[in-house]
Amino acid sequence: MASNVKPVLGYAIFYVKDVAKSVDFYAKAFGYNVRRLDESHRWGELESGQTTIAFTPKHQHETDELTGEVQVPKSDVHRPPMELCFIYSDVDAAFTRAMENGAMAVSEPEDKKDWGQRVGYVRDIDGMLVRMGSYVKSPKED
Numbered sequence: 001m002a003s004n005v006k007p008v009l010g011y012a013i014f015y016v017k018d019v020a021k022s023v024d025f026y027a028k029a030f031g032y033n034v035r036r037l038d039e040s041h042r043w044g045e046l047e048s049g050q051t052t053i054a055f056t057p058k059h060q061h062e063t064d065e066l067t068g069e070v071q072v073p074k075s076d077v078h079r080p081p082m083e084l085c086f087i088y089s090d091v092d093a094a095f096t097r098a099m100e101n102g103a104m105a106v107s108e109p110e111d112k113k114d115w116g117q118r119v120g121y122v123r124d125i126d127g128m129l130v131r132m133g134s135y136v137k138s139p140k141e142d
Helices: 018-031 091-100
Strands: 011-016 033-037 046-049 050-056 084-087 106-114 116-124 129-133
Touching: 011 018, 018 033, 018 046, 018 050, 018 091, 091 106, 091 116, 091 129
Parallel strands: 011 050, 084 129
Antiparallel strands: 033 046, 046 050, 106 116, 116 129
């Protein structure tokens, strides 16, 4: 019998060079509170509502053989097949905060008329692309 229970997205996990530095960077640049950072510095978490943002080292003897090694895009013109988007009521202020705390600008915030969202892009300290956007407006809101 199939269950009607819906899954919950529990974690978005970043595989990074230095867990402690990434936790600190995301807390300062994007405004999240640190939930925990293990003494080993092999796992860190930020509070972001229902889904936890987590950080762990790129290479792990526990999982590399089981699930494969993490592959990083070879240059800034390549990106992974998924994107993380943080939603803000004031995208411009959030973009400025990220830049002041070490993020690298990819594109400044602009209105995307095609889908009704204000969007800017930055790269984090590991070079990962992060979208900073507003909530998408429904066509009725225009």
